[in-house]
Structures are given as structure tokens and as C-alpha cells.
Amino acid sequence: MTGSRPALFLDRDGTLNEEVDYLSNPDDLVLIPGSAAALAKVNARGIPVVVITNQSGIGRGRYDWLDFAAVMSRMDTLLGLEKAHIDAVYASPHHEKGQGDYAVADHPDRKPNPGMLLRAAEEHNLDLSRSWMIGDKDIDLEAGRRAGCKVALVRTGYGTEVEGDLADLVAADLPEALERILVMWP
Numbered sequence: 248m249t250g251s252r253p254a255l256f257l258d259r260d261g262t263l264n265e266e267v268d269y270l271s272n273p274d275d276l277v278l279i280p281g282s283a284a285a286l287a288k289v290n291a292r293g294i295p296v297v298v299i300t301n302q303s304g305i306g307r308g309r310y311d312w313l314d315f316a317a318v319m320s321r322m323d324t325l326l327g328l329e330k331a332h333i334d335a336v337y338a339s340p341h342h343e344k345g346q347g348d349y350a351v352a353d354h355p356d357r358k359p360n361p362g363m364l365l366r367a368a369e370e371h372n373l374d375l376s377r378s379w380m381i382g383d384k385d386i387d388l389e390a391g392r393r394a395g396c397k398v399a400l401v402r403t404g405y406g407t408e409v410e411g412d413l414a415d416l417v418a419a420d421l422p423e424a425l426e427r428i429l430v431m432w433p
């Protein structure tokens with residue numbers, strides 16, 4: 248079933264915040280400059296903001312869900328300072344080198360698979376064909392593309408190493424990407 252609202256799907260690390268290897272300490276969270284103010288504009292348009300993040304560090308036992316929640320809580324605080332917020336967060340802990348139940352190769356949720364976007368669309372009544380996915384890796388673009396979204400590459404995080412041919416839009420960073428997407432969004 249197709250939902251009625253477009254959404255903004257966002258990778259987290261390297262897109263919304265500076266890339267940190269296995270980020271698990273809230274004190275290490277640094278937003279990409281201008282991102283909070285840019286997200287506030289998306290919020291003001293009534294477009295849901297949904298974070299879609301691979302967190303193999305949880306599956307590998309490098310950190311746990313409480314650490315993840317602490318980082319997201321810090322994220323909420325930093326965004327809130329600029330009247331911005333995230334509406335929903337989806338995280339995949341799965342990895343072929345994961346532990347226990349998380350030891351799954353090519354799990355449907357793990358980007359580049361589109362499982363998290365598809366579930367978000369169902370749970371939040373989202374129209375994927377009018378939605379955008381923004382990320383700094385080709386797996387972000389592929390997941391968004393396979394979910395039926397338009398996709399944007401940002402040149403932060405690992406984004407300098409990606410070719411960009413897969414992207415509908417290539418921007419220096421999240422604020423620039425959102426500035427250009429917001430004028431295209433009806």
C-alpha cells in the first residue's frame with residue numbers, strides 16, 4: 248500500500264553528524280555544521296524525518312542499544328537547540344560478523360537492502376516515490392533507490408570516495424542538499 252506523505256530518509260554517521268568510527272559515546276557526537284537549522288526547515292514543512300542507519304557495532308558487540316540510545320538522545324538535544332527534530336529512527340545491528348541473532352549476512356534491513364525504508368513507509372504512511380534518501384555511501388543511495396526514493400549524495404563522511412553516478416543530486420553537505428531538495432518538494 249502506498250502512503251500519502253513524502254518523507255526525508257537520512258543516513259546518520261557522515262551525513263547528519265561527523266563520521267566517527269563506531270560512534271558510541273554521546274560526547275563524540277558532532278553535527279555537520281548547519282544540519283540542525285536545515286532539518287528545522289524540513290520539520291516546518293511537515294515532512295517526516297526518518298533516520299536509517301546500519302549499526303553493525305551493536306551486532307559485533309562493540310557497543311549496545313543503550314549506548315546507541317544515549318547517542319540519539321544527545322542528537323535530539325543538539326537538534327532541539329535549533330528547534331529541529333527527528334520523527335523516527337531505524338537501525339540495523341545485523342552483520343555477517345555479528346554475534347548471536349545478529350549474525351546475519353545480507354539481512355533485509357541492512358543497507359544496501361531497503362528493508363528499513365519499506366517498513367518505515369508502512370508504519371508511517373509514507374509515499375516512497377515522493378521521498379528522498381540522503382547519505383554519504385553508495386549503500387545509502389542503493390537502499391533508497393531500491394525503495395523507490397530519489398537519492399542524494401553528500402560529500403561529507405565517506406562521500407568524497409563515492410562516484411556519485413547513482414545519485415539524483417550531489418551536494419557538499421546536508422544543508423546544501425536540503426536547500427536544493429526543499430525547492431523541488433511540492
Ligand SMILES: [Mg+2]
Pocket residue numbers: 258259260261262382383384404
Ligand atoms: Mg554514513
